[in-house]
Amino acid sequence: xxxxxxxxxxxxxxxxxxxxxxxxxxxxxxxxxxxxxxxxxxxxxxxxxxxxxxxxxxxxxxxxxxxxxxxxxxxxxxxxxxxxxxxxxxxxxxxxxxxxxxxxxxxxxxxxxxxxxxxxxxxxxxxxxxxxxxxxxxxxxxxxxxxxxxxxxxxxxxxxxxxxxxxxxxxxxxxxxxxxxxxxxxxxxxxxxxxxxxxxxxxxxxxxxxxxxxxxxxxxxxxxxxxxxxxxxxxxxxxxxxxxxxxxxxxxxxxxxxxxxxxxxxxxxxxxxxxxxxxxxxxxxxxxxxxxxxxxxxxxxxxxxxxxxxxxxxxxxxxxxxxxxxxxxxxxxxxxxxxxxxxxxxxxxxxxxxxxxxxxxxxxxxxxxxxxxxxxxxxxxxxxxxxxxxxxxxxxxxxxxxxxxxxxxxxxxxxxxxxxxxxxxxxxxxxxxxxxxxxxxxxxxxxxxxxxxxxxxxxxxxxxxxxxxxxxxxxxxxxxxxxxxxxxxxxxxxxxxxxx
Ligand code: NAI
Ligand code: MG
Numbered sequence: 001x002x003x004x005x006x007x008x009x010x011x012x013x014x015x016x017x018x019x020x021x022x023x024x025x026x027x028x029x030x031x032x033x034x035x036x037x038x039x040x041x042x043x044x045x046x047x048x049x050x051x052x053x054x055x056x057x058x059x060x061x062x063x064x065x066x067x068x069x070x071x072x073x074x075x076x077x078x079x080x081x082x083x084x085x086x087x088x089x090x091x092x093x094x095x096x097x098x099x100x101x102x103x104x105x106x107x108x109x110x111x112x113x114x115x116x117x118x119x120x121x122x123x124x125x126x127x128x129x130x131x132x133x134x135x136x137x138x139x140x141x142x143x144x145x146x147x148x149x150x151x152x153x154x155x156x157x158x159x160x161x162x163x164x165x166x167x168x169x170x171x172x173x174x175x176x177x178x179x180x181x182x183x184x185x186x187x188x189x190x191x192x193x194x195x196x197x198x199x200x201x202x203x204x205x206x207x208x209x210x211x212x213x214x215x216x217x218x219x220x221x222x223x224x225x226x227x228x229x230x231x232x233x234x235x236x237x238x239x240x241x242x243x244x245x246x247x248x249x250x251x252x253x254x255x256x257x258x259x260x261x262x263x264x265x266x267x268x269x270x271x272x273x274x275x276x277x278x279x280x281x282x283x284x285x286x287x288x289x290x291x292x293x294x295x296x297x298x299x300x301x302x303x304x305x306x307x308x309x310x311x312x313x314x315x316x317x318x319x320x321x322x323x324x325x326x327x328x329x330x331x332x333x334x335x336x337x338x339x340x341x342x343x344x345x346x347x348x349x350x351x352x353x354x355x356x357x358x359x360x361x362x363x364x365x366x367x368x369x370x371x372x373x374x375x376x377x378x379x380x381x382x383x384x385x386x387x388x389x390x391x392x393x394x395x396x397x398x399x400x401x402x403x404x405x406x407x408x409x410x411x412x413x414x415x416x417x418x419x420x421x422x423x424x425x426x427x428x429x430x431x432x433x434x435x436x437x438x439x440x441x442x443x444x445x446x447x448x449x450x451x452x453x454x455x456x457x458x459x460x461x462x463x464x465x466x467x468x469x470x471x472x473x474x475x476x477x478x479x480x481x482x483x484x485x486x487x488x489x490x491x492x493x494x495x496x497x498x499x500x
Contacts, residue, residue, distance in 0.1 A: 006018050006019065006050065006109070007043070007045075007109060007335070007337050009337045009338075010105045010109065010337065011101070011102065011105060013102055014102050014105040014106060014109070017102070017106070017202075017206060018050055018051050018106070018109065018202065019051065022038075022051065022052065022053040022054065022201075022202075022205055022225070023054065023205075024054050024056060024060065024064075024205075024208075024222075024223060024224045024225055025205070025208035025209075025211070025212070025221070025222060025223040025224075026060070026063055026064045026067055026219075026222045026224070027063070027064075027067035027070075027071075027218050027219045027222065028067075028212070028216070028217070028218025028219060029218070030208075030209075030212075031054075032054050033054040033055050033056055033057065033060050033226075034057070034059040034060050034063070035055070035057060035059070037054070037055040037057070038052040038053060038054055038055055039052060039053065039055045039198065039226075039227070040052050041053055041110065041199075041200075041201060041202065042199075042348065042349075043109055043110075043112075044111070044112035044344070044345040044346065044347055044348060044381060044382045045112055045335035045336060045337070045344060045345050045381045046335075046380055046381055047349065047380055047381060047382070050109060050110070050202075051202070053201045053202075053205065053225040054224075054225055054226075055225070055226050055227070055230065055231075056195070056224040056225060056226035056230065056231040057226065057230045057231060057234075058230075058234045060224055060226070060231070061193070061224065061231055061234045061235050061238065062234075062238075064193040064222040064224050065164060065166070065193055065235070065238050065240050065241055066240070067218070067219035067222055068164045068165075068191040068192060068193050068219055068220075068222055069164050069191075069240050070219055071191040071217065071218065071219030071220045072161075072163055072164050072190070072191040075191070075217055075218070075219055075220060076217045076220075077186075077189065077191055077216075077217050077219075077220035078161050078189040078190075078191070080217075082137040082138045082140070083137070083138055085137045085186070085187065085189065086134040086135065086136075086137035086138055086187070087134070088214050088215055088216060089130050089131075089133055089134035089137065089183060089186060089187060090130070090131060090134040091214035091215070092130045092207075092210055092211060092214045093127040093128070093129075093130035093131040093134065094127075095210040095213060095214060096123060096126055096127040096130065096207075096210065097124070097127050099206075099210070100119060100123045100124065100127075101119055102206070103118070103122075103123045103126075103175055103203055103206065104118035104119035104122065104123050105118075105337070106175075106202045106203045106206060107122050107123070107174060107175060107200075107203055108336035108337050108344070109202070109336075109337070110174065110199075110200045110201070110202045110203065111171060111172070111173075111174055111199075111200050111336075111344075111347055112300075112335075112336050112344035112345040112346065112347055112381075112382070113299060113300070113336050113344050114336045114341040114342060114343070114344055115336055115337050115339075115341075116339065116341070117299075117336075118336075122173055122175055122176050123175060125176055125179075125464065125466075126175045126176045126178070126179035127179075128466050129176070129179040129180060129183045129466045129482070130179060130183045131466075132183075132466035132467060133183035133184050133186070133187040133466070134183075134187070136184070136187045136484070136487060137187045137189075140159050140187075140188065140487060140491065141159065142156050142157035142158045142159050142493070142494075143156065143157050144156045145157075147497070151499060152499070152500045153497050153498060153499055153500060154497070154498045154500055155495065155496065155497045155498075156495075156496055157493050157494060157495050157496070158493070158494040158496060159487075159491045159492070159493060159494075160189075160491065160492050160493075160494055161188045161189035161190040161490060161491065161492075162188070162190055162242050162243045162266060162489075162490050162491060162492050163190060163191075163242030163243065164190070164191055164192075164193070164240060164241050164242050164243075165185045165190045165191070165192050165193070165241070165242065165243045165244070165245060165490060166192075166193050166195070166235045166236065166238065166241045166243070166244045166245070166265075167181040167182065167185065167192060167193070167194045167195065167244070167245045167246075168195045168228075168232050168235065168236070168244070168245075168246045168247070168248065168256070169181055169194070169195070169196060169197055169204075169247050169248075170197050170247050170248045170249075171197035171198075171199040171200040171347050171348075172299060172302040172303060172304075172347070172404075173299070174196065174197060174200035174201075174202075174203045174204060175203040175204065175207065177197075177247055178194060178196070178203070178204045178207055179207075180247075180481045180482060180486075181194060181245055181247070181481075182194055182221060184481075184482075184486040184487055184489065184490055185245070185489075185490045186220065186221065187487070187490075188487055188490035188491050190243070190490050191219060191220045191221070191222075192220070192221050192222065193222045193223075193224065193235060193241070194221070194222065194223045194224070195224050195225075195226060195231050195232055195235055196223065196224070196225050198225070198226065198227050198228070199347050199348050200347065201225040204223055204225075205223065205225065207223070208221070208223040228252065232252075233255070233259060236255070236256045236259035236260060237259040237260075237262055239262060239263045241263075241265050242265055242266065243265055243266040243267070243268075243489070243490065244256060244259075244260055244265055244266070244267055244268075245267075245268045245269075245479075245489060246267070246268070246269050246270070247269075247270040247271075247304075247481075248271070249271065249272060249402075250271040250272045250402075250429075250430075250475050250476075253269045253271045253477065256269065257269075266489075267478060268477070268478050268479030268489045269472075269477040269478045269479065270304065270470075270471055270472065270476075270477045270479075270481055271304070271430075271432075271472060271475060271476050271477045272304055272402040272404075272430055272432070272475070272476060273304045273305050273306070273308075273402060273430045273431075273432030273433060273472065273476050274308055274309060274399075274400070274401070274402055274428045274429075274430045275295075275305050275306060275307050275308060275309070275430070275432055275433040275434050275435070275453070276307070276309045276310075276311055276424075276425040276428075276434045276435075276451075277291075277292045277295050277296075277307035277309070277310050277311070277434070277435045277436075277437065277461060278311045278413075278421060278425055278434070278435070278436050278437065278447065279292060279310070279311065279312045279313060279316065279320055279437040279438075280313055280436070280437060280438035280440065280443055281313040281315045281316050282438055282439050282440050282443075283316075283437040283438050283439060283459075284439060284459075285316060285319060285320065285323070286323070287437075287459065288320065288437040288459075289320055289323030289324055289327065290327065291435070291437065291459065291460060291461055292307055292310055292320070292324060292408075292435070292437065292461070293323075293324045293327035293328065293386075294327075294461065294462065295307030295310075295435055295461035295462060296308055296310070296386075296406060296407070296408040297327070297328065297331060297343065297386045297406050298462050300343055300344065300345075300346055300384070300405065300406050301355075301386075301403065301404065301405045301406035301407060301408075302346065302347065302351070302404050302405065303462065304402075304432055304433075304476070305432050305433035305455065305461075305462065306404070307408070307433075307434075307435055307461050308402070308403060308407065308408055308409065309399060309408075309409055309411065309425075309428075310324070310408050310409065310410045310411065311411050311412075311413050311421065311424065311425060312410060312411070312412055312413070313412070313413060313414070314412045314413065314414045317410070317412040320410070321370050321388065321390060321410045322370075324370075324371070324388055324408070324410065325370045325371035325388045326371075327386075328371035328372055328385070328386035328387065328388055328406075329371050329372075329386075331343050331386050333376065333378065333383055333385060333386075334378075335381065343386065343406065344383075345378075345381040345382040345383045345384075346382040346383070346384055346405060347382070348382060349382055351382065351404065351405070352382035352383075352384060354403075354404070354405070355384050355403055355404070355405030355406075355407060356374045356384060358397065358398055358401070358403045358405070358407060359372075359373065359374045359384075359387055359389075359398075359407055360374050361396075361397050361398060362389050362392065362396060362397070362398035362407075362409070365392075365393075365396045365397070365398070366391060366393075366396075367389040367390065367391050367392045367396065367398060367409070368389065368390050368391040369387065369388070369389060370388040370389070370390050370410065371385075371386065371387060371388040372384075372385040372386050372387030372388060372406070372407075373385060373387060384405055384406060384407075385406070386406040386407075387406060387407045387408070388408055388410055389407065389408065389409045389410065390409075390410050392409045392411060394424070394427060396409075399411070400428070402430070411424075418443065418446050418447060418450065419450070421447075422447065422450040422451065425451060426450075426451065426452045428474075429474060429475045430472065430474060430475055430476045431452045431453045431454065431472055431473030431474035431475075431476050432453060432454055432455065432471075432472040432473075432476035432477070433453050433454065433455040433456070433457070433461075434451045434453045434455070434456050434457070435456070435457040435458070435459075435460065435461040436448060436451075436456065436457070436458050436459075437458075437459055438458070438459070439459075444458045444459075452473045452474065453472075453473055453476075454469075454470065454471045454472045454473055454476065454477075454480070455468075455470055464482075465482075466482055466483070467482070467483050467484075468482060468483050469481070469482055469483035469484075469485035469486065470482050470483075
């Protein structure tokens with residue numbers, strides 16, 4: 001397959017990988033789609049085709065699920081010692097570290113994000129997730145119970161892998177989302193079919209090679225590439241899948257729930273957000289300006305937890321808006337492989353049009369632009385300038401809906417009662433994350449309690465750790481990623497009672 005326009009700045013190893021004939025990882029082998037079909041992968045910095053990858057359809061999904069089924073029912077993965085499973089996951093983390101910059105190049109080429117960010121954030125966090133979960137393999141335990149049923153009994157629980165797990169991930173953190181999904185499922189002893197996002201399949205395909213190198217038994221991890229309807233939907237509906245874990249839009253999350261009803265497979269969902277960042281007048285202003293700007297502009301706003309509703313106390317409103325707008329104007333927007341880039345292009349033409357459409361709808365509904373705007377000034381590629389909107393009202397689409405781009409709505413508040421500001425912050429169908437900016441201990445604690453969100457950050461935003469559970473209230477999802485808590489997604493509890 002002819003490959004076009006790999007950026008000359010990438011290393012020869014990465015260029016060779018991108019140019020190679022891409023295969024899916026099914027049953028321990030690298031294979032083409034049954035139909036032989038492929039689809040193009042684009043470089044969002046130029047809009048040009050980077051390479052092609054296999055297009056999985058039902059037949060491929062069936063093959064991958066059958067391989068995972070065999071690996072679960074008969075294969076070594078769920079049966080090997082916990083320590084050995086942990087060792088393989090640990091090896092994957094070491095291999096990721098060894099190839100850190102190569103993965104960062106792939107993320108930058110495929111997703112558009114700055115290489116400099118991917119190499120210190122996406123890839124190390126992914127490696128850390130594997131290392132953290134490698135440690136859990138040997139610590140998954142049941143409990144014993146002093147039961148009061150008449151007689152003499154010994155009762156205990158066993159924690160067992162749920163079975164064959166299907167996982168569907170988005171494009172905003174391609175490698176990291178793969179790690180968040182795959183590491184805990186495998187640590188629990190499940191076998192996995194992972195479907196990568198169609199926009200960003202490259203780092204996941206490279207990760208499959210690392211698993212192969214690390215000694216993964218055939219079928220325990222299968223990695224497929226394809227579209228939502230062609231590959232995702234049959235995976236979600238598959239009767240031989242015991243559990244589905246999904247990250248993406250709330251709209252598709254609802255389709256996943258419906259598709260899962262056939263065999264009542266277990267479902268966990270990590271969906272959209274419209275996260276508030278609330279700045280109180282006693283906050284350290286410069287810190288809050290930098291922090292709330294990075295809350296929305298990190299990863300070009302393509303974060304489910306992006307701080308996209310910025311509530312600022314009226315006393316400091318002008319100062320904070322001005323400060324955040326300065327930060328926005330200073331951000332260097334350039335291709336991710338340009339060493340000076342602080343913000344690359346959005347991931348795709350579709351996403352670009354969506355985000356620009358939101359900015360235009362905000363303007364049409366009467367919002368004002370304090371920084372940025374719908375025109376990027378960059379000739380090609382899917383670039384959007386970091387944008388600050390003021391003069392919005394709570395009914396506007398830009399305030400209610402997830403934009404998933406570098407666009408923040410700054411809103412003043414004058415409320416003295418914390419309940420009133422909490423009510424505004426909680427006025428969303430979503431409940432994924434929030435941040436509070438204050439040096440007042442009482443406000444920090446009271447607002448943290450009152451926010452209906454799975455994560456609350458105080459005087460920070462976007463702090464993630466493999467040990468910390470992450471997930472949503474309300475329509476932001478079901479279940480949690482990471483931490484000890486994620487293991488609940490992938491384990492069944494069996495109660496055993498023995499009459500003595
Ligand atoms: P999406 O939800 O359509 O795609 C996410 C994943 O689901 C991809 O792997 C896709 O192939 C798969 N998928 C799509 N339709 C499916 C179906 N019917 N059955 C099974 N799998 C399916 O998200 P998309 O289209 O990439 O982005 C649309 C919007 O979703 C974004 O603008 C953003 O607002 C939101 N989003 C939220 C994310 C999050 O982390 N919460 C991540 C990505 C997108
Ligand atoms: Mg979609």
